[in-house]
Amino acid sequence: MITKLTIVCLCMTASAMVGLWNTKRKKSKVLYFDSCVKLTEKLIADISFRHENLFAILSEYSGSAQSELSKQIAKFCAAPYEKFEPEGKFLKAEEKRLVSDFFTSLGSSDAETQLYELENYNKRFYELYSDENEKFKRTGNVGLKLSVLLGLAIGILIL
Amino acid sequence: MMPYVLEKILPSCILSALRVLRSDKLCELRLRSGGATAVSYCGKYSYLTSGGISDKPESAIKLTDEDIKQIMLRACDKSLYAVNDRICKGYLTLDGGVRIGIAGETVFENGAIKTVKNFTALNVRIPHEVIGCASKVEPYLFDGLHYKSVLIVSPPGAGKTTMLRDLARIAASRAEHNNVLIADEREEIAAVSNGKPSLNVGTNSDVISGCTKEYAFMHGIRALRPDIIVTDELCGREDVEAVENAIASGVSVFASVHSDSCARLTEKRGFERLIKNKSFERFVELSERNGAGTLEGIFNQNFEPITRRDPL
Numbered sequence: 001m002i003t004k005l006t007i008v009c010l011c012m013t014a015s016a017m018v019g020l021w022n023t024k025r026k027k028s029k030v031l032y033f034d035s036c037v038k039l040t041e042k043l044i045a046d047i048s049f050r051h052e053n054l055f056a057i058l059s060e061y062s063g064s065a066q067s068e069l070s071k072q073i074a075k076f077c078a079a080p081y082e083k084f085e086p087e088g089k090f091l092k093a094e095e096k097r098l099v100s101d102f103f104t105s106l107g108s109s110d111a112e113t114q115l116y117e118l119e120n121y122n123k124r125f126y127e128l129y130s131d132e133n134e135k136f137k138r139t140g141n142v143g144l145k146l147s148v149l150l151g152l153a154i155g156i157l158i159l
Numbered sequence: 160m161m162p163y164v165l166e167k168i169l170p171s172c173i174l175s176a177l178r179v180l181r182s183d184k185l186c187e188l189r190l191r192s193g194g195a196t197a198v199s200y201c202g203k204y205s206y207l208t209s210g211g212i213s214d215k216p217e218s219a220i221k222l223t224d225e226d227i228k229q230i231m232l233r234a235c236d237k238s239l240y241a242v243n244d245r246i247c248k249g250y251l252t253l254d255g256g257v258r259i260g261i262a263g264e265t266v267f268e269n270g271a272i273k274t275v276k277n278f279t280a281l282n283v284r285i286p287h288e289v290i291g292c293a294s295k296v297e298p299y300l301f302d303g304l305h306y307k308s309v310l311i312v313s314p315p316g317a318g319k320t321t322m323l324r325d326l327a328r329i330a331a332s333r334a335e336h337n338n339v340l341i342a343d344e345r346e347e348i349a350a351v352s353n354g355k356p357s358l359n360v361g362t363n364s365d366v367i368s369g370c371t372k373e374y375a376f377m378h379g380i381r382a383l384r385p386d387i388i389v390t391d392e393l394c395g396r397e398d399v400e401a402v403e404n405a406i407a408s409g410v411s412v413f414a415s416v417h418s419d420s421c422a423r424l425t426e427k428r429g430f431e432r433l434i435k436n437k438s439f440e441r442f443v444e445l446s447e448r449n450g451a452g453t454l455e456g457i458f459n460q461n462f463e464p465i466t467r468r469d470p471l
Binding site for chain 2: 047051052053054055080081106107108109110111112113114115
């Protein structure tokens with residue numbers, strides 16, 4: 001009996017882990033685009049009022065927020081004059097292109113043009129954030145519950 | 160040694176060619192999109208080649224539009240928006256007083272330049288600090304108690320700023336304790352970087368940089384009580400009026416202006432009244448006859464010479 005229960009528990013745990021990983025992945029994407037929105041808002045504010053140096057703004061942001069985006073900012077600051085290729089494994093190709101274009105556009109135009117571009121990126125990132133957040137709300141917790149149930153079903157089937 | 164800021168901004172092909180040259184003889188670098196790169200080296204213009212310099216433009220290093228854009232982005236730390244007002248004025252000053260003159264397509268809106276795009280040419284000027292170059296001029300300006308106001312007159316590239324900087328250094332280091340205010344609109348005299356002058360402008364000098372002369376003079380006189388104000392490249396009526404007000408307030412002014420000679424100063428707009436009122440008591444004329452900084456003469460307010468020119 002104990003062996004059977006152990007097998008079921010193991011299947012449920014493994015399945016829950018997969019579910020948890022999937023939920024975390026979806027959550028990361030929500031948090032990532034949320035960070036992008038916050039970064040563009042900070043850039044808009046700091047460029048409008050302080051005309052602050054780009055690297056100073058980015059390092060200030062990275063210091064205050066530990067996120068996937070902070071790692072990408074560090075990567076961008078290490079080679080700011082080369083084409084930026086984001087690493088985020090959870091990003092789709094078109095999302096990567098958007099992030100790449102966003103970083104490449106930074107600091108390459110006068111204040112008015114830069115602010116206009118940033119407003120557009122802010123809108124795009126907010127749309128992505130809203131979509132991902134909606135998706136997460138709809139499927140995030142359900143996915144976790146389903147994976148636990150799936151684990152239970154697999155355990156029973158094995159027995 | 161080449162200013163480190165050049166190492167940061169220039170492409171490797173230019174840097175490796177410059178390493179062959181003596182940096183103390185290098186004054187200017189002219190970078191043109193699609194054109195031959197030229198340098199002002201040892202007092203004359205030559206073309207920069209991968210092996211050094213040449214008189215033939217065919218062998219010169221040629222830069223692309225993208226190279227020029229990259230230099231600009233590096234020069235402003237990838238923050239073009241932060242330096243747009245300076246770009247609109249046609250220049251960018253970097254650490255150590257290196258100045259980049261900018262040519263490109265200007266964007267006009269409501270009668271004013273909004274920005275400059277598609278940069279086509281850059282003129283990189285490398286400052287040279289020549290400590291003591293004003294020693295032969297300074298005795299003619301100091302009467303034992305006060306400094307007389309002086310206008311340094313020369314064509315571009317003849318060493319006006321270098322002489323002004325050295326005059327500021329001497330005046331600000333005297334035992335009489337002169338408070339020297341440097342109104343450094345283009346940040347070439349003191350080359351302030353992170354709030355500190357990177358070139359020697361003496362012990363008792365204060366620097367207001369990056370603002371108009373009008374602002375620096377007005378606020379400087381009110382707040383910093385200077386004995387002497389040092390400023391570069393007077394241009395236009397506003398600058399002249401700021402100088403007149405300062406001199407009328409009892410402050411000595413060391414200034415410079417682009418002109419072939421003192422005799423042609425009256426042809427410059429806004430200068431007629433300055434000359435007529437004898438605001439400046441001394442005029443120092445420089446040329447490139449024997450290399451930058453050649454002293455052509457020191458004149459009093461009636462343009463009568465009080466020293467002879469440097470011998471040939």
